[in-house]
Amino acid sequence: xxxxxxxxxxxxxxxxxxxxxxxxxxxxxxxxxxxxxxxxxxxxxxxxxxxxxxxxxxxxxxxxxxxxxxxxxxxxxxxxxxxxxxxxxxxxxxxxxxxxxxxxxxxxxxxxxxxxxxxxxxxxxxxxxxxxxxxxxxxxx
Numbered sequence: 001x002x003x004x005x006x007x008x009x010x011x012x013x014x015x016x017x018x019x020x021x022x023x024x025x026x027x028x029x030x031x032x033x034x035x036x037x038x039x040x041x042x043x044x045x046x047x048x049x050x051x052x053x054x055x056x057x058x059x060x061x062x063x064x065x066x067x068x069x070x071x072x073x074x075x076x077x078x079x080x081x082x083x084x085x086x087x088x089x090x091x092x093x094x095x096x097x098x099x100x101x102x103x104x105x106x107x108x109x110x111x112x113x114x115x116x117x118x119x120x121x122x123x124x125x126x127x128x129x130x131x132x133x134x135x136x137x138x139x140x141x
Contacts, residue, residue: 104135 053059087094108131111123 100135100139101132104131107131 105128108127110127111120113124114120
């Protein structure tokens with residue numbers, strides 16, 4: 001079977017994808033099915049797939065196959081440019097997601113600080129941990 005060489009396939013992929021931004025946006029704005037409903041309906045499939053991947057140790061084998069070099073190359077070549085814009089775009093979500101934890105920290109009364117290395121200082125840590133756990137549990141309902 002005749003198949004184009006990989007560089008021609010790669011070039012076409014990059015060229016066509018670079019022009020597909022408007023199609024991508026349109027698909028997100030006007031999907032055939034509601035994302036949340038379709039994703040929720042697929043929850044069982046997701047669980048089965050994850051369990052199958054776990055049983056076949058695919059996570060670790062994928063990491064071993066990619067190696068640190070592939071991670072670093074992708075993070076540097078793509079992530080560095082995207083990171084600041086992504087953080088800016090998500091600033092409101094960050095603030096609304098963190099606000100309950102900020103409020104919980106602000107309303108937590110810590111026991112008095114004791115002398116350095118005094119084991120009772122761990123009660124201060126425990127107060128913060130308990131506040132965070134309580135907040136996380138209330139957020140997941």
